[in-house]
Amino acid sequence: MSTAISPTNLSTNGKYSLPPEIVIFGRTANMTTVQQKLEKVSVANVPILIEGESGTGKEIITRLIHQLSPWAAGPFVKVNCPAIPGTLIESELFGYERGAFTGAYGAKAGRVEMASRGTLFLDEIGELDMDLQAKLLQVLQDGQFCRIGSQEDKRLEARVVCATNRSLEQEIAAGTFRQDLFYRINVVSITLPPLRERKGDIPELADYFLRIYNESFGRNVPPLSSQLVQKLQSYHWPGNIRELENLMKRYVILGSPDVFATAFVKEAETDSDGFDFDIPVNGSIFLKEVTRQAVRKIERNIILKVLQTHQWNRKKAAKALNISYRALLYKLKEAGLQTGDDDDFDGEDMGYSAEMEGANEI
Numbered sequence: 001m002s003t004a005i006s007p008t009n010l011s012t013n014g015k016y017s018l019p020p021e022i023v024i025f026g027r028t029a030n031m032t033t034v035q036q037k038l039e040k041v042s043v044a045n046v047p048i049l050i051e052g053e054s055g056t057g058k059e060i061i062t063r064l065i066h067q068l069s070p071w072a073a074g075p076f077v078k079v080n081c082p083a084i085p086g087t088l089i090e091s092e093l094f095g096y097e098r099g100a101f102t103g104a105y106g107a108k109a110g111r112v113e114m115a116s117r118g119t120l121f122l123d124e125i126g127e128l129d130m131d132l133q134a135k136l137l138q139v140l141q142d143g144q145f146c147r148i149g150s151q152e153d154k155r156l157e158a159r160v161v162c163a164t165n166r167s168l169e170q171e172i173a174a175g176t177f178r179q180d181l182f183y184r185i186n187v188v189s190i191t192l193p194p195l196r197e198r199k200g201d202i203p204e205l206a207d208y209f210l211r212i213y214n215e216s217f218g219r220n221v222p223p224l225s226s227q228l229v230q231k232l233q234s235y236h237w238p239g240n241i242r243e244l245e246n247l248m249k250r251y252v253i254l255g256s257p258d259v260f261a262t263a264f265v266k267e268a269e270t271d272s273d274g275f276d277f278d279i280p281v282n283g284s285i286f287l288k289e290v291t292r293q294a295v296r297k298i299e300r301n302i303i304l305k306v307l308q309t310h311q312w313n314r315k316k317a318a319k320a321l322n323i324s325y326r327a328l329l330y331k332l333k334e335a336g337l338q339t340g341d342d343d344d345f346d347g348e349d350m351g352y353s354a355e356m357e358g359a360n361e362i
């Protein structure tokens with residue numbers, strides 16, 4: 001049976017404060033398990049921990065949980081833990097009263113309070129420092145909190161969902177995450193598989209992104225050939241669904257399957273580990289030349305990795321590598337990593353970057 005679920009095809013109280021999230025669950029066994037678990041836990045107000053690599057859909061799944069919950073009509077409040085400076089996070093989370101500290105000219109509700117009768121989404125919870133972990137634990141244990149500078153207890157009335165792309169068990173072992181907090185937030189856990197472990201879903205996901213981007217850009221780019229779909233299925237997808245979505249978006253914008261070539265080159269590169277060379281029959285090798293080749297290969301792999309991290313945005317990659325944009329283009333050309341239109345094309349230069357990066361949500 002098909003696979004997309006949105007609040008409109010599951011029974012809820014019928015009121016949503018957000019546009020419905022469409023989540024493609026696909027047919028693979030591990031995602032079917034996720035879907036079944038999600039349907040069961042959404043209706044109960046228990047904390048949920050969502051684990052998964054970057055780009056596997058932790059946020060989209062959390063938004064769906066919110067929309068399927070009895071508090072769907074309430075607020076969805078996201079806290080990106082690493083994005084808030086350590087000094088501000090306590091007041092951001094719990095709020096403060098007027099005069100609580102220098103600069104607190106008025107009272108302010110924190111995010112925990114703002115999420116009342118809704119969902120509090122604590123993203124990248126593994127990044128929360130130990131002090132705050134202790135405070136959060138207290139809130140979850142007592143079901144109460146107070147604004148900084150206030151004596152008045154307020155009730156925590158929100159579903160708490162935490163997400164992490166790091167292993168919290170490892171963090172616990174390393175002494176950087178509290179075990180007691182882990183038990184509190186992990187009443188139910190949902191682990192999202194990486195895309196390489198649900199390759200059977202790639203055709204459906206690719207079709208879905210093709211359809212929505214054809215619609216949103218007013219294009220009519222044709223479906224992928226079956227050979228290309230097979231190639232997509234043999235790729236490793238380190239950036240998971242976000243990477244597939246970005247590729248499909250690029251494909252729709254540019255209208256040419258050349259955009260996929262770079263992905264396959266990357267795979268071929270990362271597949272071959274180490275550097276190998278043949279010793280000629282006469283046993284003589286030119287050390288200088290072989291070493292030069294080895295260095296080139298290492299450099300090529302480093303560049304590929306950094307490009308991957310930056311969704312193939314070459315300007316950002318050049319910056320991260322501390323080399324000029326022109327130097328990067330030269331190295332790409334030298335390494336044979338350019339597709340046909342690369343000489344002229346650069347997303348940013350053609351004014352595409354805003355659209356392409358929209359999907360990155362970085």
Ligand SMILES: Nc1ncnc2c1ncn2[C@@H]1O[C@H](COP(=O)(O)OP(=O)(O)OP(=O)(O)O)[C@@H](O)[C@H]1O
Nearest residue numbers: 022023024053054055056057058059060165241242
């Ligand atoms: N099952 C899915 N169906 C449809 N789209 C999906 C699905 N999973 C992820 N996406 C899309 O992939 C992109 C990344 O998803 P999301 O932001 O939820 O990932 P994440 O796990 O939170 O990543 P990160 O750890 O980097 O924050 C989004 O644009 C989202 O719409």
Ligand SMILES: [Mg+2]
Nearest residue numbers: 058059123163
């Ligand atoms: Mg996320």
